[in-house]
Amino acid sequence: MAGNSFGTLFRFTTFGESHGPAIGCVVDGVPPRLPLDEGFIQAFLDKRKPGQNKYVTQRQEPDRVQIKSGVFEGLTTGTPVMLFIENEDQRSKDYGDIKDKYRPGHADYTYDAKYGIRDYRGGGRSSARETASRVAAGAVARRVLESVPGAGITIRGAMVQMGPHKVDRANWDWSAVAENPFFCPDRQAAERWADYLDGLRKSGNSVGAVVEVVASGVPAGWGEPIYDKLDSELAAAMMTINAVKGVEIGAGFAAAELTGIENADEMRVGPDGKPVFLSNHAGGVLGGISTGQDIVVRFAIKPTSSILTPRLTVDRFGNETEIVTKGRHDPCVGIRAVPVGEAMMAVVLADAYLRQKAMAR
Amino acid sequence: MAGNSFGTLFRFTTFGESHGPAIGCVVDGVPPRLPLDEGFIQAFLDKRKPGQNKYVTQRQEPDRVQIKSGVFEGLTTGTPVMLFIENEDQRSKDYGDIKDKYRPGHADYTYDAKYGIRDYRGGGRSSARETASRVAAGAVARRVLESVPGAGITIRGAMVQMGPHKVDRANWDWSAVAENPFFCPDRQAAERWADYLDGLRKSGNSVGAVVEVVASGVPAGWGEPIYDKLDSELAAAMMTINAVKGVEIGAGFAAAELTGIENADEMRVGPDGKPVFLSNHAGGVLGGISTGQDIVVRFAIKPTSSILTPRLTVDRFGNETEIVTKGRHDPCVGIRAVPVGEAMMAVVLADAYLRQKAMAR
Amino acid sequence: MAGNSFGTLFRFTTFGESHGPAIGCVVDGVPPRLPLDEGFIQAFLDKRKPGQNKYVTQRQEPDRVQIKSGVFEGLTTGTPVMLFIENEDQRSKDYGDIKDKYRPGHADYTYDAKYGIRDYRGGGRSSARETASRVAAGAVARRVLESVPGAGITIRGAMVQMGPHKVDRANWDWSAVAENPFFCPDRQAAERWADYLDGLRKSGNSVGAVVEVVASGVPAGWGEPIYDKLDSELAAAMMTINAVKGVEIGAGFAAAELTGIENADEMRVGPDGKPVFLSNHAGGVLGGISTGQDIVVRFAIKPTSSILTPRLTVDRFGNETEIVTKGRHDPCVGIRAVPVGEAMMAVVLADAYLRQKAMAR
Amino acid sequence: MAGNSFGTLFRFTTFGESHGPAIGCVVDGVPPRLPLDEGFIQAFLDKRKPGQNKYVTQRQEPDRVQIKSGVFEGLTTGTPVMLFIENEDQRSKDYGDIKDKYRPGHADYTYDAKYGIRDYRGGGRSSARETASRVAAGAVARRVLESVPGAGITIRGAMVQMGPHKVDRANWDWSAVAENPFFCPDRQAAERWADYLDGLRKSGNSVGAVVEVVASGVPAGWGEPIYDKLDSELAAAMMTINAVKGVEIGAGFAAAELTGIENADEMRVGPDGKPVFLSNHAGGVLGGISTGQDIVVRFAIKPTSSILTPRLTVDRFGNETEIVTKGRHDPCVGIRAVPVGEAMMAVVLADAYLRQKAMAR
Numbered sequence A, B, C, D: 001m002a003g004n005s006f007g008t009l010f011r012f013t014t015f016g017e018s019h020g021p022a023i024g025c026v027v028d029g030v031p032p033r034l035p036l037d038e039g040f041i042q043a044f045l046d047k048r049k050p051g052q053n054k055y056v057t058q059r060q061e062p063d064r065v066q067i068k069s070g071v072f073e074g075l076t077t078g079t080p081v082m083l084f085i086e087n088e089d090q091r092s093k094d095y096g097d098i099k100d101k102y103r104p105g106h107a108d109y110t111y112d113a114k115y116g117i118r119d120y121r122g123g124g125r126s127s128a129r130e131t132a133s134r135v136a137a138g139a140v141a142r143r144v145l146e147s148v149p150g151a152g153i154t155i156r157g158a159m160v161q162m163g164p165h166k167v168d169r170a171n172w173d174w175s176a177v178a179e180n181p182f183f184c185p186d187r188q189a190a191e192r193w194a195d196y197l198d199g200l201r202k203s204g205n206s207v208g209a210v211v212e213v214v215a216s217g218v219p220a221g222w223g224e225p226i227y228d229k230l231d232s233e234l235a236a237a238m239m240t241i242n243a244v245k246g247v248e249i250g251a252g253f254a255a256a257e258l259t260g261i262e263n264a265d266e267m268r269v270g271p272d273g274k275p276v277f278l279s280n281h282a283g284g285v286l287g288g289i290s291t292g293q294d295i296v297v298r299f300a301i302k303p304t305s306s307i308l309t310p311r312l313t314v315d316r317f318g319n320e321t322e323i324v325t326k327g328r329h330d331p332c333v334g335i336r337a338v339p340v341g342e343a344m345m346a347v348v349l350a351d352a353y354l355r356q357k358a359m360a361r
Helices: A038-048 A092-098 A108-115 A121-126 A128-146 A174-179 A187-202 A230-239 A252-257 A337-359 B038-048 B092-098 B108-115 B121-126 B128-146 B174-179 B187-202 B230-239 B252-257 B334-359 C038-048 C092-098 C108-115 C121-126 C128-146 C174-179 C187-202 C230-239 C252-257 C334-359 D038-048 D092-098 D108-115 D121-126 D128-146 D174-179 D187-202 D230-239 D252-257 D334-359
Strands: A011-016 A022-028 A065-069 A081-086 A154-162 A209-216 A244-249 A267-269 A275-277 A295-301 A311-314 A320-323 B011-016 B022-028 B065-069 B081-086 B154-162 B209-216 B244-249 B267-269 B275-277 B295-301 B311-314 B320-323 C011-016 C022-028 C065-069 C081-086 C154-162 C209-216 C244-249 C267-269 C275-277 C295-301 C311-314 C320-323 D011-016 D022-028 D065-069 D081-086 D154-162 D209-216 D244-249 D267-269 D275-277 D295-301 D311-314 D320-323
Touching: A011 A128, A011 D022, A011 D065, A011 D081, A022 A128, A022 D011, A022 D065, A038 A065, A038 A128, A038 A337, A065 D011, A065 D022, A081 A128, A081 D011, A108 A121, A121 A128, A128 A337, A154 A174, A154 A187, A154 A337, A174 A187, A209 A337, A209 B252, A230 A244, A230 A295, A230 A337, A230 B230, A230 B244, A244 A252, A244 B230, A244 B252, A252 B209, A252 B244, A252 B295, A267 B311, A295 A337, A295 B252, A311 B267, A337 C334, B011 B128, B011 C022, B011 C065, B011 C081, B022 B128, B022 C011, B022 C065, B038 B065, B038 B128, B038 B334, B065 C011, B065 C022, B081 B128, B081 C011, B108 B121, B121 B128, B128 B334, B154 B174, B154 B187, B154 B334, B174 B187, B209 B334, B230 B244, B230 B295, B230 B334, B244 B252, B295 B334, B334 D334, C011 C128, C022 C128, C038 C065, C038 C128, C038 C334, C081 C128, C108 C121, C121 C128, C128 C334, C154 C174, C154 C187, C154 C334, C174 C187, C209 C334, C209 D252, C230 C244, C230 C295, C230 C334, C230 D230, C230 D244, C244 C252, C244 D230, C244 D252, C252 D209, C252 D244, C252 D295, C267 D311, C295 C334, C295 D252, C311 D267, D011 D128, D022 D128, D038 D065, D038 D128, D038 D334, D081 D128, D108 D121, D121 D128, D128 D334, D154 D174, D154 D187, D154 D334, D174 D187, D209 D334, D230 D244, D230 D295, D230 D334, D244 D252, D295 D334
Parallel strands: none
Antiparallel strands: A011 A022, A022 A081, A065 A081, A154 A209, A209 A295, A244 A295, A244 B244, A267 A275, A311 A320, B011 B022, B022 B081, B065 B081, B154 B209, B209 B295, B244 B295, B267 B275, B311 B320, C011 C022, C022 C081, C065 C081, C154 C209, C209 C295, C244 C295, C244 D244, C267 C275, C311 C320, D011 D022, D022 D081, D065 D081, D154 D209, D209 D295, D244 D295, D267 D275, D311 D320
16 A cells, blocks of 8 residues: 555556666456457557657667466466566666756655655656556556457547647547557647647757547446545546646536536437437546446646756755756657556556446346 | 545545435544544534525535544544434435436436436435535544644635636635635635626526635655555545546646746755745645645536426436426535535545655654 | 455444444445345344343343445445444443553553553453444345355354363254354253353353354355455454454364375365365365355454453553453353354455456456 | 455565466565665575475475565665566476366365466466565565664564474474474474474375464554454464465464463563563464564464375366376475465564554654
């Protein structure tokens, strides 16, 4: 309970620092006889991998996952699945300057305040590198969701805002997401973002973003009220991603501006006799339990704190100074957060599924 | 782990339905020798109590708390503190109409989908009445926070937006909060809100809101990375409150629009030699750990779903119908969420404090 | 996580002190649509109730249970079941003498060492009175087990040893258990025990016991290796009962004396094609998972520490003294532990069942 | 919560199968700034290592531990400590025969019943090989215990019974434990055991054992009543070790035969003003909380189920057959359980320490 695990029944524990020998996770609570191999997991890691274009960090990490346990002859056995990723491109020399100075917006000062020691190499444990582990765990979660009888659950993420520039929802095309370096579902927006981000990057600056993740096909009835509501679990999950500062479900903050008449998701009877909804302000969750509609989560990511522009700071000896964070950084860390958000959606849903199975009669 | 408990070391479990005989909670993990009596807890319950003015439900509930265990001669003993509140004004006849119809925006349909049974009286377990239990638990958490050596932690909440109408932060005065029925820190806004809400109420409508909760005096170093980050725990906590659809920390969604240069909370050395920050976009949390600055959380509440205007819906037999929710409802459920948000902040911090004590060297 | 809860999915939290206003528990993780009423639970409480004969404490407690939540129209709803028992016969004057002296064998000194405060009235939280709450929770667990498709699970307990006097297993008759005040399955032994215990009681002494609990009809496949093995959960469960100092499964400590040839539970194919075992040294659990055989647990209970014979002790001011524990005590606390052991078996199995349901494919 | 983790605040999760590529664990909840290196951990693994003499399995495993995270410049950082052990001597051919047959006394049948799949190579996950991971975690726990101010805690284990042959406590000498292959504290007994075990081994048989673990120097006040009592945690811990069938604390099952007069651990005032006890029937725990005396746990281990003598069994196709378990097995698996029992004592105490720190005032 020291904070490095996530989930109740489908539960993973991550380990590893940015510049240690390896990162990875142990996934416990994986039902038996699910097909699983390294190739399946690798495909998701590759989406998040650094070094793929000029808009993300140039660190060269193959992020090659190895399954060390829990799979036998291509199937899960019900025992813990251990996923192991060696760090290959640590290049520690890049980070020598941050040994003593606290980078604004980073966890440098708070880790020191909490632990009295910190692995400063590349941000150590607080580096976004940790998110590779959860993308791997998320792939396992997807296998669990594939096993839900008759559900056909899909989980898709997209970046919907870069800095002040939002996508035009009229242009939304899920197939566009794979065609640009921003996971942007609006082709025109993606072009404008490219120019915008180029400018920021060259000026030694960075920018925030908003990511949206949508799960379709989730049956009604998942989620555990009161304190493990599905939307609460999702909010917790997304807020654990590095640099996330806000989460909303469905209409989210916009719901605050609506009246009860506007916000009501009215219901009709669908062709199969089940209720259908005429709108989805609720984002697929009512009373913490899934409605059967799309589950829609958005989260806000602050701009990358590592920038080439000097900022005022202090060092751990109590001296005032300033810092420029050199190295290989994402000018918009929100980009690589898209596959991470998808992964967290998958693990939350896999956990909710197992919990619902336990209680169902 | 069926969802009715919150917290790791400071942990409470609630029980009870809107129209059952009683509600309450068991608070476990309360350190010994803290002063505690019913009067102290009652003061917080009275802030949330229904029936106090025309802007909240007219249900008449004294919400009188009784301590059934864990306190001896005025002090906590380290054993579970059981807090018990009898339901007095159930008036079940009001709710007969919702026995078979699903109210849009409520958990009626999802509880049926999940459990195949539901206590429809007043929303049963999914009623906001449950939040009285957490306000009581929050009072105990405040006692824990009072025991933090040399901290002087204060927790204060305010409503900062009603429908489209935001407070003017230039007018912010914490002392105004207690002077109007909206917990509004801007006296002028409070007056405008009164007119606005009167109109909505009379027209059988309702409206959403945004609440802000601020904790001051929290030392640096609280919070457990990676998956129990302080901001993740806060997001989870607030998202468990009925009708909440979004949570943000510090700059929150606005951070998505900022550049790295703008967003950096630069640091200087304070008079006591500790770091001070020149801004607080981070909302008092970096890397999931408190910075020592104010911890600032905001959450969005959707409009009350129970309205007097007919809405389309279905019943549990699969028939299309419409519904008008009569009864005694809050036209803006965000109002009474203010003390609930404060309580959740208190329990999250009490838990973080105990966890930090366990790991500190 | 402060120690007052038991179970993972089927999970209860108890509260209350011996001489406080009430005791009880919140049972979370109860599947919906199980029949439940106070009468069903009361029957189990009545088996454990004090004051029923001269061999148990003369405290007069009706132990009348009230269901305060989680049941609607006679069925569980999937929400927390709150069970409430008022204390009626506190008679605190009996216990004034132990306010400052530590009773040997009791938790008086350790509670003071841990908490720096203690509710000394009747042993406060450490009193065996707490076990009434778990007997109530155990009744709910039995309802869960009744819902296992096609299983027909029965849980029965018996006292198999009083002091040095063991039952003769050749005389074992489950129907005898209800016919004597000792839950003894051997009618002849029960008669001898009556004389033996009378003598001890009159001389101001007490004695230990061994209790055996057997669950029949549990399907193969329940239990979660490695650290939540079914036998580990049972050992933990029984060791939480007041005064228990040892637990064994199947052959238990006798297995240490066996050779591998003797200890092997050989297998044959049963009439239904499933494996059957030729013996049950394993006590129904292999590798932490149920085999389908009877699950057999025994636990040792130390003699009641409250005796009328003076014992040397100290007081909380650091003075040497001696103490005689007057009051109303069980001369053999093992007797009333039988229904408690049954209850703990039921809750462990209910939890194992729900966990197995979650993971099953 | 799928069973592969142990502990609440000091918490480890193990992974790996007997013949997979690796085993190991992630230890979370390790306080910062404790000295830790591979050599320190290796020393404990070496005590448990196979292949060291003719009385244990001849599998040749160096069990070389690698620290993959959580340590920086020789000190723990407060982040998860990942301990990794590669399997080197799998020799799978030895185990081909057990692919389809269920070995009596093993988890073969129950894993199949539970999961519908099983890694049969060397027992897979249910192999005692898993215990290497906990010995490694136990070494980290020892570092935590070393940091307890002024305590001087020592943890020592010994084998006290092999088959029917017990040690003579009059001969007890802790220094003898390291001098014989049985961890036996009685030099004369060790010699007799050598002959006895040689005979059993040569006849293709095996035998059970009893192990005792003693922790000295634990302060009064550790342990969390009611359901996380220190003795309950210890019972759970020991019962998770492969082949353990019974656990007792202090006088244990012998307490059942005592009277209250005999069993009372009378108290006097010690030279430092603290209570001292005139005996330790309680085994150092009262009401689930440590008394400050030695904490004494014993556990019974059944004879190794893998024997060279044919036993009746069935196969997974429902045929009756018999089996001889060839391969490299411990004739008395209790021997190598001694360092494992010590490790489990260490992790239980480390967890209890952190929990007590959290609640202390």
